Amino acid sequence: MSDGSMTIGAAIAPAGATRRTLPAHGSRRTYSAYALVTPAAALMLIMLLGPLAGVIALSFTDYQLGAPHFSWIGLANYRDLFADKVFWTALRNTLAYVVIVVPGAVIAGLAIALLIQSGTSLRSLYRTIYFLPVMATLIAMAVVWEFMLHPQFGLVNGMLRSAGLPAFAWLQDRSTALYALCAIGIWQAVGFNMVLFLAGLVSIPKQLYEAAEIDGASSGWARFRLVTWPMLGPVTTFVVVISGIRSFQVFDTVHVLTKGGPSKSTEVLIHTMYTEGFEFFRSGYAAAITVVFLVFVLLLTLIKSRLADRGVHYT
Amino acid sequence: MSNAHPIPFRAILRHVLLIAGAALMLAPFIWMISTASKPQTEIFSSELHLIPYRFALADNLREAFAKANLLRFLLNGVIVTISIFVLQVMVALPAAYALAKLRFLGREALFALVLFGILIPPQATAIPVFLMLHKAGLLDSYAALVLPFTISVFGIFLMRQFFKTVPDDLVDAARMDGISEFGIVWRVMLPAAIPAVTAFGIFSVVAHWNDYFWPLIVLNSEQLRTPPLAVAHFRNNEAGTSYGPLMAAAMVIIAPLVIAFLFAQRRFIEGITLTGIK
Numbered sequence: 325m326s327d328g329s330m331t332i333g334a335a336i337a338p339a340g341a342t343r344r345t346l347p348a349h350g351s352r353r354t355y356s357a358y359a360l361v362t363p364a365a366a367l368m369l370i371m372l373l374g375p376l377a378g379v380i381a382l383s384f385t386d387y388q389l390g391a392p393h394f395s396w397i398g399l400a401n402y403r404d405l406f407a408d409k410v411f412w413t414a415l416r417n418t419l420a421y422v423v424i425v426v427p428g429a430v431i432a433g434l435a436i437a438l439l440i441q442s443g444t445s446l447r448s449l450y451r452t453i454y455f456l457p458v459m460a461t462l463i464a465m466a467v468v469w470e471f472m473l474h475p476q477f478g479l480v481n482g483m484l485r486s487a488g489l490p491a492f493a494w495l496q497d498r499s500t501a502l503y504a505l506c507a508i509g510i511w512q513a514v515g516f517n518m519v520l521f522l523a524g525l526v527s528i529p530k531q532l533y534e535a536a537e538i539d540g541a542s543s544g545w546a547r548f549r550l551v552t553w554p555m556l557g558p559v560t561t562f563v564v565v566i567s568g569i570r571s572f573q574v575f576d577t578v579h580v581l582t583k584g585g586p587s588k589s590t591e592v593l594i595h596t597m598y599t600e601g602f603e604f605f606r607s608g609y610a611a612a613i614t615v616v617f618l619v620f621v622l623l624l625t626l627i628k629s630r631l632a633d634r635g636v637h638y639t
Numbered sequence: 640m641s642n643a644h645p646i647p648f649r650a651i652l653r654h655v656l657l658i659a660g661a662a663l664m665l666a667p668f669i670w671m672i673s674t675a676s677k678p679q680t681e682i683f684s685s686e687l688h689l690i691p692y693r694f695a696l697a698d699n700l701r702e703a704f705a706k707a708n709l710l711r712f713l714l715n716g717v718i719v720t721i722s723i724f725v726l727q728v729m730v731a732l733p734a735a736y737a738l739a740k741l742r743f744l745g746r747e748a749l750f751a752l753v754l755f756g757i758l759i760p761p762q763a764t765a766i767p768v769f770l771m772l773h774k775a776g777l778l779d780s781y782a783a784l785v786l787p788f789t790i791s792v793f794g795i796f797l798m799r800q801f802f803k804t805v806p807d808d809l810v811d812a813a814r815m816d817g818i819s820e821f822g823i824v825w826r827v828m829l830p831a832a833i834p835a836v837t838a839f840g841i842f843s844v845v846a847h848w849n850d851y852f853w854p855l856i857v858l859n860s861e862q863l864r865t866p867p868l869a870v871a872h873f874r875n876n877e878a879g880t881s882y883g884p885l886m887a888a889a890m891v892i893i894a895p896l897v898i899a900f901l902f903a904q905r906r907f908i909e910g911i912t913l914t915g916i917k
Contacts, residue, residue, distance in 0.1 A: 356820035357743035364734035365749060367790035371768060372756050378767035389773065436660060443653045452904045453661045456668065459900045459907065461849045463867035464889040467874045468671045471882050479670050482687040511664065519908055573760060576851045580871045594762055594852075601766050602856050611766050618763050625758055 379618075382611035389605035401612035411613070413588045414596040421506055421592060422571040428510040429567050430560070433517025438552070440518075441525045442544075451522065455515040462512060466577045469508050470495060495581055498589035505577050505590055513570065517563050524559035528552065565628035569621055593617050675699050675886035682882050699883040700891070703873075706884060709891050711862060712869035716895075719784045719865055720844045726789040727843060728836065735798035736824045740810055750799070756792035762852065769856055783857040784865070788847065794839050801835040802828055841907055848896055866892040 383401055387394040405411050440450050457465065472479045473494040481491035494504040532551045541550050553560075575594040578584060584591035584599070593613060601610025669689070674682055678695040681688070703709060737743065738750055764787075772783050805828065813827045829836065851867040858864060864872065873888050900907045 353741060353820060354743045357737040357741040357746075360733035360737040360741070360820065360824065361743075361749060364730050364790060364795060367730060368752065368756060368792065370771075371787050371790050372759060372764060372792065373752065375764035375767035375771070376759055378770075379763060382766060389770065432660075436657070439653055439657050439660075443650055445650075446654070446657075448904070450657050450661060451908065452901070454664055455904070455908060456897065456900070457664060459845065459896050460668070460893040461867050461870070461896070463849075463851050464870045464892045465667055465671075467870055467885060467889055468667045470874075471674060471886065472667060472670055476685060477683055477882075479666070479687065482685065485685075486687070511667075515664070569760065573762060575762075576867075579851070579855070580874065597762070598852075598856075602769070607766055607770065614763055614766060618760070621760050621763075622758065 379611045379614050382608050383615045385608045385611075387608045389607055394608070397608075401609050404609065405612050405616070410588060410591060410596060414584075414591045414593050415616075417502055417588075417590060418572060418574070418592045420502060421509065421574055422568055424503070424506040425509040425513065425571045425574075426564060426567045428506070429513035429517050430563055432510065432514045433563065434521050434556075434560070436514065436518045437521035437525055438548075441522065451519070454518050457512045458515040458519075462576050463580055465512070466508060466580050469504075469511075469577075470581050473504055496586060498586045501582055501586060501590045505574070505581070508577050509571060509574060513567060517567060520559060520563050520566075521556065524556050525552070528555045561628055561631050565624055568624045572617070572621055572624070593620075671886045671889055674882055675890050677883060679881070679883060695883060696887070699887040702881065702884040703888040703891065706877075706881075707869055707873050707888060708862070709869065709888060712864050712866050713891070713895065715863060716848055716866045718781065720847045722781070722785045723788045723847050724840050724843045726785065727791045727794050728840075730789055731791055731794035731798055732829060732832075732836075733821070733824050735795050735802055736820075736828050738795070738799045739802035739805075740807070741820070753792045753795050753799075757796060765853070765856060772857060778857050779859040779863065781863065784854060784863075787853070791839075791843065794843070797839055798832060798835060801832050805831050837906065838909065845896060845907075 384396055384398060385394050386397045386400070436450075436454055440447055440454075471477075473481075475481060475491065475493040475496065478494075480494070484491050492500050494500050528551065532555065533547055536547055536551050539550075541547050573594055574592050575598065578590055578592055578595045579598065582590040584595050594617065597610050597613040597617065600606045600613060673689050673691070676694050676696040676699070677691040678693055678698070681691055681693070734749075738746060738753070768787050769778075772778050772786075777783050777786070809827060809831070810823060813823050818826060848865075849867060850865070851871070854865045854868050855871075858868060861872075870889055870892050873885055877885055
């Protein structure tokens with residue numbers, strides 16, 4: 325959840341930027357204004373904007389924590405990075421994770437929201453149940469998942485065996501480990517997406533459905549295609565981008581369950597960055613990985629604002 | 640998707656599908672409670688059963704609390720999340736008020752920076768902030784856990800949007816009464832903004848209670864561990880031997896937020912939808 329607050333605001337940013345009512349101002353009030361914003365502005369500079377500039381600058385140095393001096397080495401970190409097989413593995417795994425988790429969590433979230441909203445009974449009970457994984461500490465639940473996926477005593481293999489299906493060593497097998505992490509990722513994200521879709525569904529005016537019905541859209545599918553889906557456009561775009569950014573940041577489950585293994589099959593960008601930066605203390609090199617990560621995240625945000633501008637989902 | 644004459648079949652299908660999905664979502668919780676209630680011999684048996692033959696929840700809990708100082712870790716979680724939230728409000732509210740209601744040179748630029756700051760993912764600034772804390776000798780302390788999060792640009796943005804909707808008359812009336820601008824923030828705006836502050840508080844506390852990345856980076860000492868770190872260490876130390884106590888520990892760690900959520904689930908979900916879609 326730590327990233328949610330950072331990204332959510334971006335999507336709604338344009339909403340408030342238009343209206344402004346300014347009171348008459350005196351110099352004392354202006355003085356107060358500066359006093360009021362100074363702590364926030366200073367902290368923003370020290371904890372956010374400064375470090376952001378810092379990470380970019382660091383990526384052009386060979387700085388290592390504890391080393392007596394460092395020097396500017398231009399693009400050498402990036403050259404090393406792009407020549408490193410581990411980096412490409414991490415990038416490929418991260419993209420695979422995103423490509424699996426985003427559609428999974430978005431489609432499931434939408435389906436659940438539609439199902440809940442299509443009736444009136446037990447709505448809040450279902451909503452609570454599906455939202456529970458969002459609230460539960462992911463690290464704790466990851467440990468539970470690990471036991472559920474235990475090759476010998478786990479629930480998953482136990483059920484597979486009793487159904488006469490082959491069992492797997494999920495997290496210890498390089499061909500299944502990443503998919504197991506994806507499943508945990510989807511399980512955790514579905515409820516959050518569902519809540520956003522529910523809010524979107526509630527805000528669709530009832531008259532639109534009535535109008536669609538008059539125009540001959542009698543089946544549930546026709547109403548979904550003509551009213552629900554187009555009206556949910558902005559919410560869907562938003563949910564897709566949020567899910568994408570969050571999936572890109574995948575770290576917790578990887579670090580506690582697989583450490584990127586077996587044989588790098590679950591190595592992901594932020595985990596590589598963590599290992600280089602905070603285990604080997606190669607700050608400059610880790611900063612270069614961070615910059616690559618940042619480019620992808622900002623790219624996602626950019627795509628989102630482009631889509632929103634063109635209103636692609638309305639057509 | 641409202642149907643004027645619901646066909647019973649469709650209503651039944653809705654429940655069947657939702658219950659199947661709910662079972663999937665709840666499976667880890669149920670399995671966690673089940674395992675935490677089983678003695679060792681029942682856990683390490685390849686025959687699946689949900690309800691233990693012999694209940695051992697108390698034993699497992701006792702062992703979990705004996706092996707790890709869980710109470711201390713929970714207390715750390717409370718100290719850190721509450722400190723972060725209180726400081727975030729103290730920093731964000733005055734700035735949000737000035738951005739919403741006062742005119743000053745640089746206001747637009749500052750607001751633009753706030754919007755830009757929202758886009759920066761927390762992992763992006765980790766290395767420089769870590770180096771700064773290292774230089775300041777603050778690593779491995781509560782300060783290292785709290786200080787980087789005292790500024791919440793999202794909080795500023797959220798509160799500024801909310802303050803925009805507070806009528807100017809209210810502010811002017813307070814000024815007539817001789818309340819200073821600083822006083823207005825805490826005595827007029829804060830009471831008016833309680834719903835927004837609550838929503839933001841839920842968001843902030845959930846995020847930082849569950850955070851693993853940052854405590855992992857800055858902490859070394861066992862006695863400072865936050866709940867997620869505690870579970871991870873518990874798991875690493877026990878290395879697949881005592882699942883009963885491990886599941887019991889996981890239960891204890893997720894309990895505070897899950898119980899709070901179950902009691903005020905509408906508020907929690909509202910908090911997140913309010914911050915999700917305006």
